[in-house]
């Protein structure tokens with residue numbers, strides 16, 4: 096669970112603090128090492144779950160996110176972006192360090208659970224109740240959710256008949272109806288059409304204006320440049336850059352091009368140059384953070 100701290104009160108500009116948060120997954124080793132080669136002890140270890148491998152997904156990362164910021168998170172596949180987002184929402188606990196937030200960040204992803212056999216309208220009810228609204232609050236919000244989703248004509252249909260873009264629109268409209276203080280969007284924007292993207296951008300502006308803080312994980316540098324005021328570049332589990340959308344996406348684009356052409360040395364140099372721009376995050380706790 097994301098830890099909240101009373102020191103980050105409602106007067107503070109700070110929304111999220113990552114304090115050397117890192118993640119190493121422990122997964123059961125695959126059975127590819129042939130069983131017959133294993134001795135009795137090895138087979139016992141395997142059966143008792145001792146036979147595990149460690150996947151270092153995120154090296155300790157520190158940053159402070161303030162209200163009003165819209166933070167893009169970029170990086171090549173498997174670099175650790177989703178892992179960081181799962182830590183922020185409390186979906187997984189970091190194996191090192193900690194994350195503190197003024198309220199639990201709400202994750203909006205294309206894969207978040209909606210019930211496919213229920214109608215769009217019933218999913219609105221269910222989704223809002225799941226986010227802690229009362230039935231009266233759901234009814235209060237229903238029309239604005241429908242308007243934002245633009246799915247007036249399809250609400251009576253079961254969700255399984257929706258295209259992935261339509262489902263993403265509904266999900267976005269439901270998830271942002273609670274006016275979350277901290278909103279995390281993982282690639283959801285890329286599925287909508289141009290009209291929905293405009294509405295999404297307008298809604299994100301509203302969220303930001305309400306002193307919210309938005310994290311946007313995307314492979315689309317255009318979306319990142321259009322929507323973000325700051326960008327974190329994570330590569331190979333390492334925070335490489337934390338800066339303006341222009342400078343970070345420019346460097347990242349050069350890196351992606353070098354990687355695409357298999358220019359190993361050039362891409363290593365670009366990673367090093369990026370990391371050299373990183374200033375250490377100093378977190379001034381008024382007293383020791385709660386652990």
Ligand SMILES: Nc1ncnc2c1ncn2[C@@H]1O[C@H](COP(=O)(O)OP(=O)(O)OP(=O)(O)O)[C@@H](O)[C@H]1O
Pocket residue numbers: 120121122150151152170171172173174175176177178179
């Ligand atoms: N549940 C898990 N168990 C073990 N390893 C995992 C798990 N989830 C992610 N990983 C590993 O952690 C690393 C980071 O994965 P993550 O999903 O955070 O990357 P990502 O930057 O979000 O990638 P993408 O852009 O492809 O979505 C990868 O090496 C991945 O294989």
